[in-house]
Amino acid sequence: MQRKSFSEMTCPIARTLELVGEWWSILILRDCFAGIRRFDDFQASLGIGANTLTRRLNALVEAGMLERRPYSAHPPRHDYVLTRRGRDFRPVLLALLAFGNNELTPEGETVVIVDSTTGAQVDPVVVDRRSGLPLMEPRFRLAPGPAAKGATRERLESGRHELLRPMPDPTDAGPAT
Amino acid sequence: MQRKSFSEMTCPIARTLELVGEWWSILILRDCFAGIRRFDDFQASLGIGANTLTRRLNALVEAGMLERRPYSAHPPRHDYVLTRRGRDFRPVLLALLAFGNNELTPEGETVVIVDSTTGAQVDPVVVDRRSGLPLMEPRFRLAPGPAAKGATRERLESGRHELLRPMPDPTDAGPAT
DNA sequence: CAGTATCCTGTCCGATACTG
DNA sequence: CAGTATCGGACAGGATACTG
Numbered sequence: 001m002q003r004k005s006f007s008e009m010t011c012p013i014a015r016t017l018e019l020v021g022e023w024w025s026i027l028i029l030r031d032c033f034a035g036i037r038r039f040d041d042f043q044a045s046l047g048i049g050a051n052t053l054t055r056r057l058n059a060l061v062e063a064g065m066l067e068r069r070p071y072s073a074h075p076p077r078h079d080y081v082l083t084r085r086g087r088d089f090r091p092v093l094l095a096l097l098a099f100g101n102n103e104l105t106p107e108g109e110t111v112v113i114v115d116s117t118t119g120a121q122v123d124p125v126v127v128d129r130r131s132g133l134p135l136m137e138p139r140f141r142l143a144p145g146p147a148a149k150g151a152t153r154e155r156l157e158s159g160r161h162e163l164l165r166p167m168p169d170p171t172d173a174g175p176a177t
Numbered sequence: 178m179q180r181k182s183f184s185e186m187t188c189p190i191a192r193t194l195e196l197v198g199e200w201w202s203i204l205i206l207r208d209c210f211a212g213i214r215r216f217d218d219f220q221a222s223l224g225i226g227a228n229t230l231t232r233r234l235n236a237l238v239e240a241g242m243l244e245r246r247p248y249s250a251h252p253p254r255h256d257y258v259l260t261r262r263g264r265d266f267r268p269v270l271l272a273l274l275a276f277g278n279n280e281l282t283p284e285g286e287t288v289v290i291v292d293s294t295t296g297a298q299v300d301p302v303v304v305d306r307r308s309g310l311p312l313m314e315p316r317f318r319l320a321p322g323p324a325a326k327g328a329t330r331e332r333l334e335s336g337r338h339e340l341l342r343p344m345p346d347p348t349d350a351g352p353a354t
Numbered sequence: 355c356a357g358t359a360t361c362c363t364g365t366c367c368g369a370t371a372c373t374g
Numbered sequence: 375c376a377g378t379a380t381c382g383g384a385c386a387g388g389a390t391a392c393t394g
Contacts, residue, residue: 010287012277013207013270017200019281022386030190033340034332039356045328052387054357075394077356085280087344091272093190094303094312094340099269100189101322103262104196109322110187110329113341115305116316122305124312126271128292129300132309135271139293145278145286151222152287155211163210163271164290167264199366216376226368231377252374254376 010147016092019063024048024056026096029065029082029089037069037079065089091126098124140164187324196240197266201225201233203273206242206259206266214256242266268303275301317341 009015020026024046031045043053057080060066065086068078082089101109113122127134142161144153155161186192197203201223208222220230234257237243242263245255278286290299304311319338321330332338 010284011204011207012281012286012288013273014204014277015281016273016277017203023194024387026194027188027191030188030340033338035337035339043356049388049390050357051359051389055386075356082344088276088279090340091301091303092269092276095268095272096190096193097340099265100191100193102265104189104192105322105324107187108324109189110325111189111333112320112322113305113312113317114320115308116318120307122312122317123307124268124303125306126268126301127304127309128290129302130297131292132304135290135299135301140290140299141293143289143291145282145289147282147285148287156288160212161210162212163207163267163274167259201367220376226370227377228369228379229367232366252376 010149010152019065020089021059021063022056024052025060025065026093028053028056028060029086030093032066032080032082032086033090033093037081039080042080060086094124095126135164136166187326187329193269196242199233199236201229202237202242203270205230205233205237206263207270209243209257209259209263210267210270214258216257219257237263271301272303312341313343 009018020029027046028042031042034045036042036045039050039053039057042048042057043050046053048056057066061068061080063085064083066080067083067086069081070076070078072078097111097113101112113124114120115122125134128140133139141159142156142163144156148156186195197206204223205219208219211222213219213222216227216230216234219225219234220227223230225233234243238245238257241260243257244260244263246258247253247255249255274288274290278289290301291297292299302311305317310316318336319333319340321333325333
C-alpha cells in the first residue's frame with residue numbers, strides 16, 4: 001500500500017482493516033469457516049491464483065488469524081486453521097453476510113441463516129451480551145477509551161456520534177432542515 | 178481491480194466487499210456515522226487526498242450508500258449523508274470495532290461502547306432478533322437460499338459449515354510475531 | 355498435490371495544480 | 375471552501391513456469 005498505512009491510526013476499525021488487508025483475505029477467512037483447510041481447496045473455491053493465494057495465506061498467518069498445522073512430514077504439508085483471533089472475526093463475517101442478504105440479492109439469496117426449530121429465517125442483530133439489549137438503546141453510547149486522544153476524544157465526548165443512534169431516512173422525504 | 182470481479186460471485190459476503198470496494202470507503206462510512214458530512218471534514222478526519230476522496234465519495238454515492246444533499250445552489254454544494262442502505266452497514270462497523278478492540282489494542286482502547294446505566298463496557302454479540310438467542314446456538318444453521326447453486330449448496334446442505342459453530346481451539350497461536 | 359519464483363498489468367492512491 | 379484534472383509510483387493480483 002502506498003496509502004499512509006493504517007497502523008498510524010488508532011481507530012480500531014482502521015486497525016482491523018489493516019489486518020485483513022486485502023479483499024481475498026476476508027474471503028479466505030469465510031472459507032475457513034466453511035471448513036476448508038487445504039491450499040488446493042481454497043484455490044478451487046475462490047478461483048484465485050496459486051501465487052496470490054500463497055501471499056494471502058502467509059499474510060493471514062503472520063497476522064495471527066491462521067495457523068499452519070502439519071499433517072504430513074514427508075513431504076511437509078499443512079492445514080490452515082483459524083486461531084482464536086481468526087475465530088474472533090466471525091461476527092464481522094456474519095455482519096457482512098447479513099448486509100449482503102438484505103441489500104444485494106437481485107436474484108435471491110444464496111445463503112441464509114435459519115432457525116431449525118421454526119424454519120424461520122433469522123434476522124441477526126447486535127446486542128449487549130450482558131443485558132441482551134440492542135446497541136441502539138439510548139443507554140448505550142460510544143465513549144473514549146483510555147488511549148483516546150484529540151479530535152476523537154472530543155467527538156466522542158460531544159455525544160454527536162451516531163453509530164449507536166437511529167438516523168432519519170434522508171430518502172424518506174424528510175425536511176432538509 | 179484486475180481480480181475477476183466479485184460481481185460474478187453470488188456470495189453475499191463477496192458482494193458486500195465489492196460494494197464497499199476499497200478500504201477508504203469503510204472509513205468514510207465510519208465517519209458518516211460520526212456525523213461528518215462535508216468534503217472538507219472528511220479530508221481533515223481521514224488525512225486522505227482530495228483526489229482520492231472525490232473518487233471514493235462518488236463510488237459510495239453510486240453504490241447507493243451515500244446521497245448528496247444540496248445545501249447551497251450558488252455555488253452548488255452538498256452534504257454527503259447515509260442512505261438507508263448506508264445505515265444498514267452499521268452492524269459491520271460495530272463488528273469491526275469490536276474485533277479491533279478485542280484483538281488489536283496494544284496501547285489500550287480508543288473507543289469503547291458503554292452502558293450508561295451501569296458504566297460497564299459493552300460486549301457486543303450477534304443474536305437472532307426474534308428469539309434473542311446467540312447465533313451459535315445449535316438450532317441455527319446456514320442453509321442454501323433460493324438462488325444457491327452447485328458447490329455452495331452442497332456444502333451448506335452437508336452441515337459442515339462452521340460459521341455458526343463453536344470451533345476447537347487449535348493449541349492457539351497468540352499474536353504472531 | 356502443495357506450493358514457490360518470476361514477470362506483467364491494472365488500479366488504488368498520493369501530490370500537485372487548477373477552478374468557481 | 376469544495377471540489378476536478380493530470381501525472382507518477384507502489385503494490386495487489388493474474389499468468390506462467392518450476393519444484394518436491
